[in-house]
Amino acid sequence: MTGIKQPPARLAEILRTCEQLAFDLEFTHAKAWRKAADDRLLVGYLPIYVPREVIHAANGLPVGIMGVGDHKRIIKGDAYYQSYICHLPRGIIEMALDSNLEDFDGFLFPAICDCVRNLSGMFKLAQKGKFTRYFDYPQNFKEHIGGTFFRELIETVESDMFKLNGVKVTPERLNHSIGLYNRNRSMIEAIYDIRQEFPWRLSAVDTYYILRAGLVMPVEEHNAILEEVLELIGLDHGEAMDNIRVVVTGSFCEQPPIGMLKSMEMAGCYIVDDDLMLGSRWTQGDVDDTTDDPLGAIVTAFLEKSPSSSAVYDVGNPKGARLVDLVRHRHADGVIFCAASFCDPALLDRPELQKACDAAGIVHINFQFHENTGQFKVIKEQAGTFSDSIKLWV
Amino acid sequence: MAEVNEAVKERSMVIQKEMLAELFTELSTAKEKGRKVVYTFVPGNLTELILALDMLPVYPEINALQSGMRKKSASYIKDAEKMGFSEDVCTYVKCDIGMMLNGNIGPTGEKLPDPDLLLLSYTGCFTFMKWFENLEKLYPGVEIAMLHTPYQEDGRITEDQITYMVKQLEEEVIPKLEKVAGKKLDRARLAKMLENSSKAEDLWVKVLHSAKTVPSPIDSYFAGVYYMGPLFTAFRGTERALEYYQELHDEIMERQAKGLLPITPEGEMKEERFRLLVEGPPNWTNFREFWKIFYDMGAVIVASTYTKVGGVYDQGFRHDPDNPIESLARYCMGCYTNLSLPQRVDLLEHYIKEYKVDGFLINSIKSCNSFSAGQLLMMREIEKRCGIPVGFIESDLVDPRYFSYANIKNRLESYFQMLAQRKSILAQQPTTEKA
Numbered sequence: 001m002t003g004i005k006q007p008p009a010r011l012a013e014i015l016r017t018c019e020q021l022a023f024d025l026e027f028t029h030a031k032a033w034r035k036a037a038d039d040r041l042l043v044g045y046l047p048i049y050v051p052r053e054v055i056h057a058a059n060g061l062p063v064g065i066m067g068v069g070d071h072k073r074i075i076k077g078d079a080y081y082q083s084y085i086c087h088l089p090r091g092i093i094e095m096a097l098d099s100n101l102e103d104f105d106g107f108l109f110p111a112i113c114d115c116v117r118n119l120s121g122m123f124k125l126a127q128k129g130k131f132t133r134y135f136d137y138p139q140n141f142k143e144h145i146g147g148t149f150f151r152e153l154i155e156t157v158e159s160d161m162f163k164l165n166g167v168k169v170t171p172e173r174l175n176h177s178i179g180l181y182n183r184n185r186s187m188i189e190a191i192y193d194i195r196q197e198f199p200w201r202l203s204a205v206d207t208y209y210i211l212r213a214g215l216v217m218p219v220e221e222h223n224a225i226l227e228e229v230l231e232l233i234g235l236d237h238g239e240a241m242d243n244i245r246v247v248v249t250g251s252f253c254e255q256p257p258i259g260m261l262k263s264m265e266m267a268g269c270y271i272v273d274d275d276l277m278l279g280s281r282w283t284q285g286d287v288d289d290t291t292d293d294p295l296g297a298i299v300t301a302f303l304e305k306s307p308s309s310s311a312v313y314d315v316g317n318p319k320g321a322r323l324v325d326l327v328r329h330r331h332a333d334g335v336i337f338c339a340a341s342f343c344d345p346a347l348l349d350r351p352e353l354q355k356a357c358d359a360a361g362i363v364h365i366n367f368q369f370h371e372n373t374g375q376f377k378v379i380k381e382q383a384g385t386f387s388d389s390i391k392l393w394v
Numbered sequence: 395m396a397e398v399n400e401a402v403k404e405r406s407m408v409i410q411k412e413m414l415a416e417l418f419t420e421l422s423t424a425k426e427k428g429r430k431v432v433y434t435f436v437p438g439n440l441t442e443l444i445l446a447l448d449m450l451p452v453y454p455e456i457n458a459l460q461s462g463m464r465k466k467s468a469s470y471i472k473d474a475e476k477m478g479f480s481e482d483v484c485t486y487v488k489c490d491i492g493m494m495l496n497g498n499i500g501p502t503g504e505k506l507p508d509p510d511l512l513l514l515s516y517t518g519c520f521t522f523m524k525w526f527e528n529l530e531k532l533y534p535g536v537e538i539a540m541l542h543t544p545y546q547e548d549g550r551i552t553e554d555q556i557t558y559m560v561k562q563l564e565e566e567v568i569p570k571l572e573k574v575a576g577k578k579l580d581r582a583r584l585a586k587m588l589e590n591s592s593k594a595e596d597l598w599v600k601v602l603h604s605a606k607t608v609p610s611p612i613d614s615y616f617a618g619v620y621y622m623g624p625l626f627t628a629f630r631g632t633e634r635a636l637e638y639y640q641e642l643h644d645e646i647m648e649r650q651a652k653g654l655l656p657i658t659p660e661g662e663m664k665e666e667r668f669r670l671l672v673e674g675p676p677n678w679t680n681f682r683e684f685w686k687i688f689y690d691m692g693a694v695i696v697a698s699t700y701t702k703v704g705g706v707y708d709q710g711f712r713h714d715p716d717n718p719i720e721s722l723a724r725y726c727m728g729c730y731t732n733l734s735l736p737q738r739v740d741l742l743e744h745y746i747k748e749y750k751v752d753g754f755l756i757n758s759i760k761s762c763n764s765f766s767a768g769q770l771l772m773m774r775e776i777e778k779r780c781g782i783p784v785g786f787i788e789s790d791l792v793d794p795r796y797f798s799y800a801n802i803k804n805r806l807e808s809y810f811q812m813l814a815q816r817k818s819i820l821a822q823q824p825t826t827e828k829a
Contacts, residue, residue: 347483
């Protein structure tokens, strides 16, 4: 016996389930939920954010479509995209052309970049889903201008869903859904807070499995999992390693392969915060679930409580300062910039974010990836060197 | 490499050159004369608003493409990459930032003034937003106005979108412009400018439509980018632009009446062998060599989508002096890259029929996801709907590392051979079968 307390067996069991769900590209669990009642709807959405509360209140299951990673071979998708376009959309079109996205009723494509925007048009041309919307959320943050526009946008989605299942989104239903997602986000943040102090109790990869699994199941089920995870990681287990603590940023859309995250961790980096599942953590704090106008509360939350993101116009709320604040808040030693190749939003943000880190005395390193990158030796060596240099010199 | 001689210029090109020289001189003396300068983008620009407030516009994409044509973009891009910008990202952005790092010298060799206002009226390109976020950091403290132009995701402009745009214009953009200009907007003056715009747009459409005749008197892509210049940039709404388009129109109508073919840098084309539709922007670093490949083979581009990035006027839109702000809103939302993919495919199909097109060619641009993402599906759709040969080449806007002359020439020559073969097969078929 080493004297190290082993992680609870139940945690390992949950993680196995979450890992399986997170990378089930047939979306078996979500499709089974859909089939259980005629008025249920599956609404797929791409990174980063859609107001999942509204879909839930309309008796829909919002299903995050985060790409195929290294879990599906791209055969047809490459014929739809030039080599200089990121990897995410080619995997998604591959799924659309195969059977993976059958039984989905609708698709939402958030306004995060031109690739995702045009992918919405490709779905329309290919006639995928009963409705397809480019979710063009406002870049004007005044309630009566951008807010009104955003409200109308959400109402359009409500109407799309109503036409399919006849379920009216009442204030009561929406307040109930908002409450469930408030609980979901607060538990996710609680997990990050525990990991901030005890990152060895739940690795970044395991955290990722738990959050990503939440994209393919009803929020009620995910909340039950989070509750259990919180309880289990509240128990003392494992042992602290001589690792540095880093924030990973730039992977809000196309997701890095799990091997890459593992390589960083194995190289001596505790990832104490990241933007990998940013959509699940979008609203900073709760949305009011006690009003007569819950849709208004969702709109206000978007305008006032959105996080730092490459997809949101940052004038008046600079991303650099927000990243520095996050590093300070998490007591991180450095930042790993980790963006998908050819991701204009993330890569165009990087120089200014790096400058902000430099000005604040925060060290950083930079990687680029494709979701199906298969070689991690260099990444592990560089992350290891980064970790060693911080331990030795900073 | 092909040899390129001194270019032959049409009369209207000379006028345009003078207009540009005057503009850059005005810009170079703007600060000493107290003129305010607004940096903004070409698609969905608000030039009439800027000019009606006596300010001067600067278009960063135009700076970048000019740098590309003057063979300066390679070093500018490298300087931006040294600053941390990835090799993967838009080269217009890197070229513009590199130019700024090197003193912001414009195409006439005079320094461009720093902006007094960044007017981000971004239409059809998400990267524009990132570009201006970067410029904002590079010009700390500069005033900023943001106009979020919704995308025509549903294949139409909705009332909600118009209301959103008008509110932004009336409550945010115009007040910010007025603040920087130090004066109130003269609405009558704006209306007069929009009336000028509308008249110039009528003339521009007639120029575009001239390419429907066989043979076409114009090249709607390579020459088209010159023709569109004044209307798409700093001159729309001015008397000078109207004068230019009247001249251009008369010149083209004269050519059409005489059955003349397009003017190229090496003189008038003698034969129209192929009529092409091109999707995507041109390459700027090797613009004349690129053009030469086409005119040497007798290929005339009779319609192009790039000449619609500053407005799809040939589909009926006009700036409206009687409804100025809504008309500006509709203009912003109506530009080509703000159209949904299904709308873009429909427009391409329309051009193929209207302009008696022999072949459809995509110049896929590495830097421009707004254009490029989805083009391969568009190509399949066009092939399916129209049954004409489609071609596909790749290059970049202003990064010469991505222009491979030999590869492009080889590919185009094969494509032209295919077109020639098809034409000869069609010529042998009875008329009823062809129809």
